[in-house]
Ligand SMILES: *[C@@H]1O[C@H](CO)[C@@H](O)[C@H](O)[C@H]1NC(C)=O
Ligand SMILES: *[C@@H]1O[C@H](CO)[C@@H](O)[C@H](O)[C@H]1NC(C)=O
């Protein structure tokens with residue numbers, strides 16, 4: 001058995017954070033959905049779909065940062081799980097394509113409450129300054145410079161489980177667990193300046209990473225899912241603090 005350890009540090013996305021629990025009214029552009037409705041799932045899906053055109057610029061009222069591009073100042077990842085032993089940091093990360101998605105399904109169980117969303121992203125492009133040392137699939141990996149990666153046909157499922165807590169005479173959802181999962185149809189990655197700029201080693205490593213992208217992608221799955229969970233939690237927790245359960249899903 002391999003010991004897995006994972007350290008994730010995320011320096012976030014400056015967004016007006018109001019950590020006070022409030023029972024604000026929903027912004028007028030958000031369509032609310034009655035939790036007892038038989039069409040609850042469709043209603044929530046329509047409601048999210050109507051917000052898609054606003055996502056690239058972000059929706060501060062809903063604590064959603066600008067999503068296209070999404071800018072993340074810095075992420076550091078440390079992982080030790082057998083085949084992957086690495087320490088890496090990424091700065092000035094730019095992610096494009098996150099506002100171009102389709103919703104495949106929405107399931108809301110207001111009694112728990114629990115939410116399951118399925119999304120489809122045709123293409124996600126990532127660019128960042130990277131610095132990495134370690135091993136991936138037993139191959140040494142070292143370098144710092146620019147990394148570009150393109151992922152196509154990404155299906156993502158997010159299961160968010162909460163519980164109801166009472167604050168200021170209002171019920172609010174508290175996030176207990178966020179479980180993201182994804183599958184990737186295709187991937188292309190290029191790391192510049194690997195091995196102190198050694199062209200041969202760098203190009204061999206890039207070919208290796210692209211030829212073995214499925215295995216590589218499995219290796220980094222735990223950290224990617226952790227990263228997605230903390231980003232989603234960042235928005236969801238603020239949203240659930242600002243709007244009561246009865247405001248988000250009225251009876
Ligand atoms: C950060 O990335 C953006 C877009 O990728 C680029 O225009 C900008 O020059 C970068 N800034 C720094 C400090 O590297
Ligand atoms: C990212 O890399 C570019 C090109 O190598 C460099 O000009 C820029 O300063 C770097 N930005 C950061 C934030 O390290």
Ligand SMILES: *[C@@H]1O[C@H](CO)[C@@H](O)[C@H](O)[C@H]1NC(C)=O
Pocket residue numbers: 125148149150188189190
């Ligand atoms: C990603 O796609 C963009 C736009 O199609 C392209 O310019 C870029 O070279 C691609 N990057 C990689 C690593 O394939």
